[in-house]
Ligand SMILES: [Zn+2]
């Protein structure tokens with residue numbers, strides 16, 4: 001289990017980082033259907049939506065239609081040309 005804050009590798013079952021004390025998320029919760037997925041998942045097991053894997057991706061505009069993560073300044077999805085909601 002790698003700490004997303006400081007990068008320290010902790011025990012797989014650890015709930016908190018041994019170095020900085022941040023909570024280690026053991027699951028990736030889908031923002032769309034709230035399904036809990038294994039930490040290494042790229043796509044949701046529940047609905048197929050692409051999961052935001054790291055903090056740097058949270059600012060990206062995720063297409064409601066295809067789940068593609070577009071750069072923040074983009075208005076239309078690069079992948080499917082759907083208008084992106086802000
Ligand atoms: Zn840490």
Ligand SMILES: [Zn+2]
Pocket residue numbers: 030031032033034035044045046047048049
């Ligand atoms: Zn989902």
Ligand SMILES: [Zn+2]
Pocket residue numbers: 063064065066067068077078079080081082
């Ligand atoms: Zn799209």
